[in-house]
Amino acid sequence: MNKVDLSVKIAGIDFKNPLIMASGTYGFGKEYSEYVDLNELGGISVKGLTLKERKGNPPPRIAETPAGILNSVGLQNPGVDAFIKDDLPFLKQYKTKIIANIAGNTIEEYCEMAEILGSSEIDAIELNVSCPNVKAGCLAFGTTPKGIEEITSNVKKYCKQPLIVKLTPNVSDIKSIAMAAEAAGADCISLINTILGLAIDIHKKRPILANNFGGMSGPAVKPIALRMVYEAAQAVKIPVIGMGGISTSDDAIEFLLAGASAVMVGTANFVNPLCPIEIKEGIEQYLKRYNYNSIYDIIGKLELN
């Protein structure tokens, strides 16, 4: 049997395989390390960080919907300095790439965080301009090409590590947003973040989430995510990281074919902590089955009818 090579190079970073854990679903890795050897993962995008600690939104913060969930965590996190001091050393014990996902209220906050992270051991920065769960900032930057361009070009000046811009699906034309990120200096884009949604408790006649609306993720969003990843990958030359509802190797392969150079796995970890490993093995088997040697043999190989 031929040996297949799952490694991918994205924005100058060597990922040993294309499986990256999606921000906000994997904490800072510690909890899942009881179930999974983190050395097996291509990378981990950590819980969204802000400049100062954030307490997050009141509960309930999650509602289940058919084949999906809505969340409204609201970026609860200890702040970027505490992350570097208390959480990063644990993650750095593992041979996996660490991506710092950052969110802020103002462009200055994003820049300050990029600067602080510049002297840390993280491998890349993921600009979260797409969180639907906080009031000020964040999502507002991500919904227009102009907004994306402004924040990306400013933050890029402060970045020592490669910059990934994470896009929101809550826009009408993903292509123009993706192109704006590229033009402004993004090294890579990732998508999709969650889709804004609502779930109602019909007995209380109130939303289930205390914050009313929440971000939808899980298997139900996959077709939308896949279409957007395809469109974005067509529109830009920089690499694309695809996500949204991936829970099996077939799902992941669809994203790779659609043009993603790597994938992120989020909600599926809640259901099956071992799924990243199973997905990795499934991709390997798929490559062997079709006699491919490398993951590059399938990236972007979708042919339209």
Place this chain on the structure above:
Amino acid sequence: MSKVLKEQIDNMEMLCQDVFKMTIKSEYVAANALPGQFVNVKCGGIDALLRRPISICDVDKAKNTFDIVFQIKGNGTEKLCHKCAGDVDIMAPLGNPFLIDDKYKNICVVGGGIGTFPLLYLLKSSKAENKTALLGFRTKAAVVLENQFRAAAQNVEIATDDGTYGSKAFVTDLLEQRILELSKLGQKLDLIYTCGPTPMMRKVAAIAEKNNIACQVSMEQRMGCGIGACLVCACKTKQGEDEWGFSHVCKDGPVFWSTDVCWE
């Protein structure tokens, strides 16, 4: 440490309308589970996506089995009740258990509805000299596990909302009575454990505080991961002086000291 396990269902029994006891064979859980901990059970496929948290109700170390008792609420528990044989996919044991310590000699558990279930294994595990169980149910037909509780505690009192069984009262009334009776004998509860609807636990916590009795509560919240990674199962707690923050029911709890919870 908890594990993802596929374990064999040993037995399935209906205890009353909509309430089921599932006995699961698991050497690992039987050997490691502590009272107050829970399992995160996969109930269905893609249409009950998330795992459901269910408390460990009892453990039989000799037989390598443990019980969960659950009430049908929605899609997930409905699916679970149809599993009678074969295996079940669980993550267990999870969460922060009840404190069991020899220094608490006179203990009392206060449970309401589905909140009574985790208290059974607690009573069985405790070596306290004097154990009381105050259990509240909606109606006579919903009273379950009574004999097991009677075997595990010296004093068991039951209250029903409609008075069809035991006293027509709230369990919190029973608790106040019990504290009063004991004080007439010159005795005092050392520790109260409670699990049930939040308004009930809030009242129990207030009674405990007023009478200067330590109290542990088992909180409930909707969960995502069940292990402390996704931060959805928030519970407002006191942190430092005049400060508050969100702890997480799955990892920091479900069991908290009642005085650490912000009961608003």
